[in-house]
Amino acid sequence: MRKQIAAANWKMNLSIEQAETLMTDLLASPIELTENQQAVFGVPFPYLININQKIAGKQHFSLAAQNCSNKVSGAYTGEVSVEMLKSIGVPYVIIGHSERREYFNETNALLAEKVNICFEYGLLPIFCCGEALQIREAGTQNSYVENQLKESLFHLTGESLRGFVIAYEPIWAIGTGKTASSEQAQEMHAHIRNVMAEQFGKEIADSISILYGGSVKAANAKEIFGQTDVDGGLVGGASLVAAEFSAIINSLKK
Ligand code: 13P
Secondary structure (H helix, E strand, O other): OOOEEEEEEOOOOOOHHHHHHHHHHHHOOOOOOOOOEEEEEEOOHHHHHHHHHHHOOOOOEEEEEOOOOOOOOOOOOOOOOHHHHHHOOOOEEEEOOHHHHHHOOOOHHHHHHHHHHHHHHOOEEEEEEOOOHHHHHHOOHHHHHHHHHHHHHOOOOOHHHOOOEEEEOOHHHOOOOOOOOHHHHHHHHHHHHHHHHHHHOHHHHHHOEEEEEOOOOHHHHHHHHOOOOOOEEEEOHHHHOHHHHHHHHOOOOO
């Protein structure tokens, strides 16, 4: 069975004290993770080392950066390289979140470079895709998402995408309290898996974990994660509350 993942995206929130308290509370919560399940914490850069120490030795708990540079090293003030992340033991990187696409002009082509550099240095991308409200209203969300995958991932080999992680996050559902219905999520996740299967073969597509993101809460996680092609979630707001996120983790499919 492919990996089931509950990933937190803290975005640009919390002081270090708040972050450490949140992790302490989470670690004290009753969380049960089976062999193929993982809880991943996408924390701000300055906290990666602290949070890594806090989860050290905790099975099935893992860390993600929220972004990385498309460059290897050099005169790029303010950027963080994959080598730096690797050197402090960060396994995952969230790539192409819609907020980065929208506010920092990240294009599909740039994201292809970021995925490449992650692979080159052995980091695992959590590749985000998803459409804005006007695209959903126009009914063109399938081809829009397909194009995002095509322009950022189709240059890769199927083998390199074995066990890859994609997060589908409809922009209209992010931070709005308006979740996609479980049917809408399943429909798009099945579409994403088909698109990947057509390009890379069914076996590879079936190995890819596709997470849903957008107003996931403890109250709706079980239903959404229960869908055939939904392999967990990428969670913003609710991941900042220990009781919420621990319940979300416990809602992963067994
Ligand atoms: P919310 O869970 O706050 O809607 O955010 C979703 C998200 O953007 C996760 O990356």
